[in-house]
Amino acid sequence: MERVLVVGAGFMGAGIAQVCAQAGHQVSLMDVKPEVLEKAMQGMKVSVGKLAQKGLINDEPAAVLDRVRPVNNLESAAQADWVIEAALEIESLKLELFTELDRLAPAATPLASNTSSIPISRLAAATARPQRVLGMHFFGPVPLMGLVEVVKGDKTSDEVFDRAMAFIRALGKHPVRVGRDIPGFVMNRVFAAAFREAVNLVATGVTTPEDLDAGMRLGYGWGAGPFEVVDNAGLDTFVLIDRFLQSMGESELVARSDLVEKLVEEGRLGRKVGKGFYDYTPEGKRVPRKDD
Numbered sequence: 125m126e127r128v129l130v131v132g133a134g135f136m137g138a139g140i141a142q143v144c145a146q147a148g149h150q151v152s153l154m155d156v157k158p159e160v161l162e163k164a165m166q167g168m169k170v171s172v173g174k175l176a177q178k179g180l181i182n183d184e185p186a187a188v189l190d191r192v193r194p195v196n197n198l199e200s201a202a203q204a205d206w207v208i209e210a211a212l213e214i215e216s217l218k219l220e221l222f223t224e225l226d227r228l229a230p231a232a233t234p235l236a237s238n239t240s241s242i243p244i245s246r247l248a249a250a251t252a253r254p255q256r257v258l259g260m261h262f263f264g265p266v267p268l269m270g271l272v273e274v275v276k277g278d279k280t281s282d283e284v285f286d287r288a289m290a291f292i293r294a295l296g297k298h299p300v301r302v303g304r305d306i307p308g309f310v311m312n313r314v315f316a317a318a319f320r321e322a323v324n325l326v327a328t329g330v331t332t333p334e335d336l337d338a339g340m341r342l343g344y345g346w347g348a349g350p351f352e353v354v355d356n357a358g359l360d361t362f363v364l365i366d367r368f369l370q371s372m373g374e375s376e377l378v379a380r381s382d383l384v385e386k387l388v389e390e391g392r393l394g395r396k397v398g399k400g401f402y403d404y405t406p407e408g409k410r411v412p413r414k415d416d
């Protein structure tokens with residue numbers, strides 16, 4: 125059992141807290157918004173209950189939930205063996221958090237970020253322990269996805285990196301090694317390259333999202349096609365990642381068409397609002413897009 129502080133209780137932080145508690149860790153889950161913490165605890169109850177019904181967790185649901193303590197400040201960093209930051213993807217906010225966490229947490233505690241795009245080395249530079257700062261890039265929904273990228277910053281020590289790989293394995297997840305702090309890490313770079321081509325093919329009228337997604341599932345064994353993936357993650361999030369990659373000089377990974385930006389302007393943000401590349405019924409079933 126280790127003590128874990130998860131900072132940010134949104135979509136990702138709540139899931140990270142849950143899988144840590146399922147693995148037997150004692151978790152403090154911190155957010156600045158009480159309503160977010162309440163929603164996170166309620167969502168966790170439902171999710172843990174469903175997983176228990178399916179026989180996917182060994183513990184009693186109540187025992188798992190008892191291991192998560194919602195908190196509204198960072199003080200529990202002082203007792204943490206691990207800190208995992210999953211607050212909003214805003215660099216200035218994360219820099220402030222890392223400075224504060226570095227002040228509060230024991231010197232030996234690794235500080236991990238779940239950032240999708242901000243270089244780990246920049247966050248590490250806000251601390252006096254850059255050798256103990258690294259990326260833990262979970263995929264969402266965290267309780268259901270088996271993958272976590274473990275990202276080495278310029279100064280992350282081998283010892284901390286290896287401990288993080290073991291920590292992720294003990295959560296029952298597969299850690300993908302990212303040995304260098306490059307924009308988009310590994311999985312988002314590969315996905316961005318595929319998605320760039322997929323968007324170009326749809327934007328130029330060569331094919332449709334439905335056909336291309338079916339093709340990737342049936343022809344290449346993808347679990348979901350690229351448009352399904354982006355609808356699930358949020359088109360607005362994807363635009364932010366694209367812009368960030370562009371700002372880092374990675375324009376070969378960025379779509380040449382402005383189709384995604386146009387859909388975002390139309391409010392088609394993906395599954396979370398019931399419409400994106402596809403439409404969604406109130407029950408969450410994906411259906412081909414109807415014109416607005």
Ligand SMILES: NC(=O)c1ccc[n+]([C@@H]2O[C@H](COP(=O)([O-])OP(=O)(O)OC[C@H]3O[C@@H](n4cnc5c(N)ncnc54)[C@H](O)[C@@H]3O)[C@@H](O)[C@H]2O)c1
Nearest residue numbers: 132134135136137155156160210211212213238239240264
């Ligand atoms: N959504 C995804 O699919 C996904 C996948 C991988 C990584 N990420 C990354 O995970 C992080 C969180 O993303 P999310 O989708 O959970 O976002 P989210 O908006 O659901 O949650 C972010 C939370 O951070 C909280 N927050 C804001 N300021 C804070 C502070 N000072 N201290 C503590 N909490 C604070 C907000 O109240 C909010 O609840 C981001 O860095 C994002 O890039 C997201």
